Amino acid sequence: MNSAGSIEVAAACDVLAIAAHRDDVEQTCGGTLLRMASRGLRTAILDLTRGEAGTRGTAGDREREANEAARILGVGWRDALDLPDGAIENTLENRIKIVRVLRRLRPRVVILPYWQARHPDHSIVAALGYEACFLSGLARVEADAAPHRPFKIVYASLYADVRPSFVVDITAFIEQRHAALMAYRSQYTNQAAGSGLFVPEEEIRERTFAEARHYGLLAGVKYGEPFIQKEVGLVDDLTLIPVLSI
Ligand SMILES: [Zn+2]
Numbered sequence: 001m002n003s004a005g006s007i008e009v010a011a012a013c014d015v016l017a018i019a020a021h022r023d024d025v026e027q028t029c030g031g032t033l034l035r036m037a038s039r040g041l042r043t044a045i046l047d048l049t050r051g052e053a054g055t056r057g058t059a060g061d062r063e064r065e066a067n068e069a070a071r072i073l074g075v076g077w078r079d080a081l082d083l084p085d086g087a088i089e090n091t092l093e094n095r096i097k098i099v100r101v102l103r104r105l106r107p108r109v110v111i112l113p114y115w116q117a118r119h120p121d122h123s124i125v126a127a128l129g130y131e132a133c134f135l136s137g138l139a140r141v142e143a144d145a146a147p148h149r150p151f152k153i154v155y156a157s158l159y160a161d162v163r164p165s166f167v168v169d170i171t172a173f174i175e176q177r178h179a180a181l182m183a184y185r186s187q188y189t190n191q192a193a194g195s196g197l198f199v200p201e202e203e204i205r206e207r208t209f210a211e212a213r214h215y216g217l218l219a220g221v222k223y224g225e226p227f228i229q230k231e232v233g234l235v236d237d238l239t240l241i242p243v244l245s246i
Pocket residue numbers: 020021024119122
C-alpha cells in the first residue's frame with residue numbers, strides 16, 4: 001500500500017523493448033537486453049507485427065523463432081500484437097493496444113526504434129510508441145487499468161546513421177546476441193527464397209559484428225549498441241564520467 005491507500009502493482013518488467021518486427025530487437029538492442037538481464041533486471045519484448053508479409057517463412061515459423069530468441073536473450077516476457085506488417089499506422093486504436101501492455105508490464109525504461117528509418121514501420125513505431133507511453137500515464141484513458149508512464153524512453157539507433165547519445169557495452173554478450181538472431185532460421189539460413197534480397201548467412205555475422213565493433217570503438221570498448229535519448233544527461237561526479245576524451 002502506498003500513502004494514497006491504493007495497492008502498488010508489482011512491475012512485471014524493468015526494461016521493455018518495443019519493435020515493429022520480430023527480429024528487430026535481436027539486431028538493434030539484443031546485447032543490451034542481455035546485459036540488463038545479467039544485472040538482475042527483468043526484460044521484455046513487444047513486437048507489434050507477426051511477420052505475415054515476410055518473403056521467407058510463415059508467421060507461425062516466426063513465432064516459434066521469436067520465442068527461441070527470447071529464451072536466448074533471457075527475457076521474461078515476449079508477445080506480438082496484430083498490427084499489419086508493412087502498414088503500421090499511428091492510430092488511437094493502436095496506441096491503446098500498447099497502453100494495455102505498458103500498464104500490465106509497468107516498465108521503468110522503454111526502448112523504441114529511432115525515428116528516422118529506411119523502413120516506414122520503424123519510424124512510425126518511434127512515434128506510436130512514444131505517444132502510447134504518454135497516453136499510458138493519463139488516468140482518463142482506459143480507466144480500468146492503473147496509469148503508468150515509463151520514466152525513460154531511449155531510441156535504438158543502429159539502423160540509422162546518427163551519432164548516438166550513448167553506447168551500451170555488449171562485448172560479453174556478442175556471441176549470445178548473434179545466436180538469438182540466428183534463431184530466426186526461416187529468415188537467415190541460406191535458401192532459394194529471397195536469395196537476391198537477403199544477405200548470405202556467412203555475411204550476417206561479419207556485418208553485425210562490424211557494426212557492433214564500430215559503436216564499441218566510439219565508446220572505447222570492443223562491441224557496443226548505440227542509443228539516442230532526447231533529453232540531456234545528468235552528471236553527479238565529473239571524475240566518474242566514462243569514455244576517454246583524448
Ligand atoms: Zn524491422
